[in-house]
Amino acid sequence: MALSTEQISKFEKDGYLLVEDFLSADDCDQLMSACHNLVTDMKPEEHNTVFTTLEMKRTSDDYFMTSGDKIRFFFEDGAKDKEGNLIVDKHKSLNKIGHALHVLNPAFRKVTFDNKVKEVAKSLKLEDPVICQSMYIFKQPGIGGEVVPHQDATFLNTTPMKLYGLWIALEDATLENGCLWFMPGSHKDGLNGGRQMIRNPDKSEGQPLTMFTAPPVQYDNSKFIPVPVKKGSMVVIHGEVVHKSEPNKSNKSRQIYTFHLFDQKNTTYSKQNWLQPTAEVPFTPLYPTTPA
Numbered sequence: 001m002a003l004s005t006e007q008i009s010k011f012e013k014d015g016y017l018l019v020e021d022f023l024s025a026d027d028c029d030q031l032m033s034a035c036h037n038l039v040t041d042m043k044p045e046e047h048n049t050v051f052t053t054l055e056m057k058r059t060s061d062d063y064f065m066t067s068g069d070k071i072r073f074f075f076e077d078g079a080k081d082k083e084g085n086l087i088v089d090k091h092k093s094l095n096k097i098g099h100a101l102h103v104l105n106p107a108f109r110k111v112t113f114d115n116k117v118k119e120v121a122k123s124l125k126l127e128d129p130v131i132c133q134s135m136y137i138f139k140q141p142g143i144g145g146e147v148v149p150h151q152d153a154t155f156l157n158t159t160p161m162k163l164y165g166l167w168i169a170l171e172d173a174t175l176e177n178g179c180l181w182f183m184p185g186s187h188k189d190g191l192n193g194g195r196q197m198i199r200n201p202d203k204s205e206g207q208p209l210t211m212f213t214a215p216p217v218q219y220d221n222s223k224f225i226p227v228p229v230k231k232g233s234m235v236v237i238h239g240e241v242v243h244k245s246e247p248n249k250s251n252k253s254r255q256i257y258t259f260h261l262f263d264q265k266n267t268t269y270s271k272q273n274w275l276q277p278t279a280e281v282p283f284t285p286l287y288p289t290t291p292a
Contacts, residue, residue: 001019001022001115001116001117001119001120002119002120002122002123003017003019003119003120003123003124007019007123008123008124011124011236011238013184013185014182014184014185014241015182015184015185015186015187015188015237015238015240015241016180016182016184016227016235016236016237016238016241016243017235017236018227018229018233018234018235019120019233019234019235019236020230020232020233021230021232021233022116022168022232022233022234023111023168023170023232023234024232025231025232027111027232028168028169028170028171028231028232030107031107031108031111031136031170031257032170032171032255033107034105034106034107034108035097035136035255036091038071038097038105039073039090039091039094039097040091042073042090044073044075044080044086044090044093045084047063047072047073047074047075061208061209061210062209064209064274065209065210065274067098067099067100068099068100068133068275068276068277068278068281069100069103069278069280069281070099070100070104071097071098071100071101071104071105072097072098072099073094073097074094074095074096074097074098075093075094075095076093076094076095076138076140076143076144076145077095077145078143079093079094080093092140092141092143093140094138094140095137095138095140095144095145096135096136096137096138097135097136098133098134098135098136099133099134099135099275100133100134100281101134101135101136101257101259102131102133102134102259102284103131103281103284104281108134108136108257111168111257112131112134112259113131113284113286117166117286118286118287120166120236121164121261121286121287124164124236126162126164126261126263126265126286127263127265128263128264128265128285128287129261129262129263129264129285129286129287130261130262130264130283130284130285130286131259131260131261131283131284131286132156132260132261132262132269132275132277132283133156133259133260133275134257134258134259134260135257135258135259136255136256136257137255137256137257137258138253138254138255139177139178139245139248139253139254139255139256140248140253141177141248141250141251141252141253142248142249142250142251143248144177144178144247144248144253144254145247146244146245146246146247147244147245148216148244149183149217149219149224149242149243149244150242150243150244151186151187151191151192151195151239151240151241151242151243152165152237152239152240152260153191153196153239153240154191154195154196154197154212155196155197155273155274155275156239156260156262156273156275157191157196157269157270157272157273158239158262158267158268158269158270159267159268159270160267161190161191161239161240162239162262162263162267163238163239163260163261163262164236164237164238164239164260164261164262165236165237165239165258165259165260166234166235166236166237166258166259166260166261167180167234167235167236167237167256167258168232168233168234168256168257168258169229169230169231169232169233169234169235169254169256170231170232170255170256170257171231171252171253171254171255171256172228172229172230172231172252172254173228173229173254173256174228174250174252174254175226175228176248176249176250176252177248177250177252177253177254178245178246178247178248178254179226179227179228179229179245179246179254180226180227180229180235180243180244180245181224181225181226181227181243181244181245181246182224182225182227182241182242182243183219183223183224183225183241183242183243184225186223186240186241186242187238187239187240187241187242189240190240191240192217192242193214193215193217194213194214195212195213195214195215195216195217196212196213196214196270196272197210197211197212197213197273197274198210198211198212198213198270198272198273198274199272199273199274209274210274219242224244239262261286264283269283
């Protein structure tokens with residue numbers, strides 16, 4: 001699954017690349033089945049969290065901040081009542097699951113560390129890539145929320161910028177159910193407005209655990225291009241390309257698996273990023289390591 005010269009050129013020009021038929025339909029179904037089992041076993045009362053992508057805010061900050069080495073469940077806004085009771089079917093209540101699926105679940109680990117992924121990383125000339133986080137995003141029918149225009153490097157910053165996302169459609173992602181939209185070439189502008197989400201230096205009681213260093217950047221919606229994706233296809237996303245997705249107002253879900261990696265060779269991963277490696281789940285090398 002090495003990328004061709006033409007594909008690499010297109011990625012360098014646009015900041016994103018659609019790679020069709022990356023996973024087989026059976027591979028996709030296995031991931032969806034693994035996710036279904038996770039949700040079946042999940043006890044909603046133990047995960048009283050909401051993830052609101054419109055504002056990039058979470059309730060229960062600590063639950064989010066300590067999710068890097070765990071499999072945790074984040075509900076759609078409106079899935080629970082004021083008392084925390086689930087008011088919709090739990091299989092249709094979640095916004096996402098994150099952030100260590102790639103380590104803690106065998107089905108997701110198998111796909112994340114597959115040779116096809118390694119070939120893509122080598123094509124991008126990544127010398128020592130590590131996987132830092134993974135997510136299963138649901139985009140539920142009728143209620144799947146909008147994701148506002150953003151750059152992934154706002155949330156996972158490295159110096160120099162060597163962050164990449166691999167976004168795999170487990171179902172068709174269409175204009176109706178909330179496919180990705182990109183602003184081609186926007187990765188060449190760097191981090192717009194210098195906006196980063198960092199750990200809040202104010203540790204006093206009642207303060208949020210994260211904060212932004214600058215206000216949201218306003219983008220021209222006319223410059224975005226939709227990228228519908230067939231089941232099994234993958235989108236490679238540069239850490240600084242601006243992208244978004246619209247609400248899912250259809251009756252079909254848009255389930256995807258995505259993970260982020262960065263090349264740690266000659267790279268500094270910001271200690272201000274919300275996500276930090278832990279002793280239990282360090283950032284995992286993509287390539288096999290050779291014993292000294």
